[in-house]
Amino acid sequence: MYEDLLLEVKRPAQYIGHEWNSSRKSFDAAYLKFALSFPDLYEIGMSNLGIRIIYGLLNDLPDVVCERFFAVDGDLEKQLRLSNREILSLESRRKLADFDFIGFSLGSELDYTNVLNILDLSSFPFKASERNHYYPLVIGGGPCTLNPEPMHDFFDLFVIGEAEGPILQILSHYRQNKEAYRAGKISKSQLLFLFSGIEGVYVPSLYKVNYDDTGKIRSFVSNQNNPILKIKKSFVKELASSYYPQKWIVPYTQIIHDRVTVEIMRGCPNRCRFCQARLQYFPLRYRNPELVLNLANDICKDTGYEEISLSGLSVSDYPGLDLLLERLSGLLKPNGVGISLPSIKAKDIVGKASVSIAKFKKTGLTFAPEAGSERLRDLLAKDFNCESFFRALREAYSCGYQHVKLYFMIGLPSEKDDDLDAIVEFSSRVSDLRKELGKPAAAVNISINTLIPKPHTALQWFSMSPLEEIEYKQDYLRNKFKRLKKLKVSFHDPKMSFLEGVLSRGDRRLSSVILNAFNKGARFDAWGSHFDFGLWSSSFQEANIDPYFYLQRRGVDETLPWDFIDTGIPRSVLVEDFNKTIAI
Numbered sequence: 227m228y229e230d231l232l233l234e235v236k237r238p239a240q241y242i243g244h245e246w247n248s249s250r251k252s253f254d255a256a257y258l259k260f261a262l263s264f265p266d267l268y269e270i271g272m273s274n275l276g277i278r279i280i281y282g283l284l285n286d287l288p289d290v291v292c293e294r295f296f297a298v299d300g301d302l303e304k305q306l307r308l309s310n311r312e313i314l315s316l317e318s319r320r321k322l323a324d325f326d327f328i329g330f331s332l333g334s335e336l337d338y339t340n341v342l343n344i345l346d347l348s349s350f351p352f353k354a355s356e357r358n359h360y361y362p363l364v365i366g367g368g369p370c371t372l373n374p375e376p377m378h379d380f381f382d383l384f385v386i387g388e389a390e391g392p393i394l395q396i397l398s399h400y401r402q403n404k405e406a407y408r409a410g411k412i413s414k415s416q417l418l419f420l421f422s423g424i425e426g427v428y429v430p431s432l433y434k435v436n437y438d439d440t441g442k443i444r445s446f447v448s449n450q451n452n453p454i455l456k457i458k459k460s461f462v463k464e465l466a467s468s469y470y471p472q473k474w475i476v477p478y479t480q481i482i483h484d485r486v487t488v489e490i491m492r493g494c495p496n497r498c499r500f501c502q503a504r505l506q507y508f509p510l511r512y513r514n515p516e517l518v519l520n521l522a523n524d525i526c527k528d529t530g531y532e533e534i535s536l537s538g539l540s541v542s543d544y545p546g547l548d549l550l551l552e553r554l555s556g557l558l559k560p561n562g563v564g565i566s567l568p569s570i571k572a573k574d575i576v577g578k579a580s581v582s583i584a585k586f587k588k589t590g591l592t593f594a595p596e597a598g599s600e601r602l603r604d605l606l607a608k609d610f611n612c613e614s615f616f617r618a619l620r621e622a623y624s625c626g627y628q629h630v631k632l633y634f635m636i637g638l639p640s641e642k643d644d645d646l647d648a649i650v651e652f653s654s655r656v657s658d659l660r661k662e663l664g665k666p667a668a669a670v671n672i673s674i675n676t677l678i679p680k681p682h683t684a685l686q687w688f689s690m691s692p693l694e695e696i697e698y699k700q701d702y703l704r705n706k707f708k709r710l711k712k713l714k715v716s717f718h719d720p721k722m723s724f725l726e727g728v729l730s731r732g733d734r735r736l737s738s739v740i741l742n743a744f745n746k747g748a749r750f751d752a753w754g755s756h757f758d759f760g761l762w763s764s765s766f767q768e769a770n771i772d773p774y775f776y777l778q779r780r781g782v783d784e785t786l787p788w789d790f791i792d793t794g795i796p797r798s799v800l801v802e803d804f805n806k807t808i809a810i
């Protein structure tokens with residue numbers, strides 16, 4: 227227990243657990259014990275739908291108990307270390323060592339040092355090879371597993387893709403072998419080999435990577451005569467029959483997405499060339515409207531929330547969205563529940579849908595043109611028609627909208643100053659359009675990120691722009707936007723993007739850099755308040771690894787660190803798309 231320490235820390239409510247609808251299962255009565263961990267603060271982790279799904283799915287099994295661990299902030303970490311105490315689960319206040327499994331959700335490469343911190347706060351050896359059968363097995367899941375190699379040293383196994391199916395199979399195999407494994411009659415490597423037969427499961431210790439003199443990968447081979455050299459990404463075949471949490475946990479403290487979320491689709495019908503999320507959630511599946519309505523009604527009734535969000539990668543592509551919104555509104559409005567949508571496409575705020583959406587939320591609209599110039603939008607294969615966008619925006623302004631948020635990227639292949647100017651012109655036009663209706667110019671927030679050519683996308687062979695180039699482009703834009711008072715621009719930290727680029731495109735050799743950075747004090751690298759680029763620079767130097775090696779242009783005939791993962795999109799399709807991009 228560390229309730230006494232909570233008086234000393236900020237936002238103690240994030241550590242107390244026992245929220246409405248959280249699990250009350252008996253820890254001791256459960257045969258299988260699963261620690262579900264999110265390597266960031268509670269407010270981020272509890273906003274993650276994947277965490278809620280796996281938590282509910284596992285706790286619905288009669289012989290399984292699943293309890294949560296989140297990263298602890300620096301003040302509690304300090305107190306725990308000073309008092310020589312371990313991190314504990316939110317539910318029964320158990321140590322990590324009391325569980326059979328620890329499942330980490332890896333949503334961002336910049337959370338990697340927090341994974342190590344959670345292991346360290348439990349006095350676990352970092353490396354999987356140094357943890358014997360007395361330790362829980364450590365599983366990684368989530369979006370970063372599309373290239374898990376930089377974290378290979380620390381994990382016993384990864385679930386690539388959607389975890390609902392593989393996690394049940396892993397538990398089923400373990401259930402049958404737990405006694406023998408715990409008694410040392412089955413070795414850890416035998417058990418892991420058994421797991422490796424499950425679709426979507428990758429056991430890094432079963433493979434070896436060889437490099438050539440230039441540092442490129444020469445081969446990726448099995449070291450145990452394991453015939454599986456391609457790991458197929460796992461996905462739920464039918465959303466209709468897949469698990470969805472109905473007991474929606476209601477936190478005591480505010481979290482980032484503080485509302486009910488109903489997922490209406492997985493995958494995306496668009497093919498933006500930079501987008502890794504589309505591949506993570508490929509193929510495209512929709513949850514049928516009746517089910518969405520039932521879920522929304524049941525979950526809202528049991529929570530008291532006054533807002534529900536419909537989630538998906540591109541919700542505006544959901545067939546019959548306007549009808550769904552009308553029906554949902556009819557169902558929930560009498561109970562005072564409003565509806566919100568993530569970023570939508572221009573075409574969907576025209577006509578009927580604009581009326582429906584405007585009824586729910588008039589405060590702001592979010593769009594992601596990604597590039598200011600049409601040439602670069604074509605390069606990204608962004609489905610964005612300027613004419614229809616501005617026509618739709620005009621309608622939205624006349625429906626009452628006043629604020630717009632725009633997302634752009636810089637550092638795109640072949641990008642010139644003209645393309646940067648186009649971002650400024652586009653944003654000004656968005657703001658000024660409202661004046662044509664006799665109203666004040668719209669307030670526009672512009673968020674500018676750096677393109678990271680991510681694994682498995684058609685842009686994966688491109689280099690990522692060097693840090694100095696991104697800094698130049700940010701300064702260039704900052705200057706241009708300075709005089710435009712209604713436009714508020716913010717930039718993602720270029721050094722963070724640089725690190726994310728290296729870790730997302732990296733190989734096994736980066737495990738030592740991550741460990742070194744952690745040992746030097748790196749934590750919460752996704753948080754501007756905590757991020758210290760100097761710790762990472764010196765860690766790369768000491769490991770004698772040049773981070774730029776991972777950002778350079780790659781040959782299409784090269785073996786990339788993540789090539790052993792089959793997302794369902796053939797490599798030939800990506801190559802064809804890449805070649806089209808070069809021609810633009």
Ligand code: SF4
Pocket residue numbers: 494495496497498501502503504539540
């Ligand atoms: S619309 Fe969004 S989710 Fe879909 S491919 Fe494009 S960027 Fe990805």
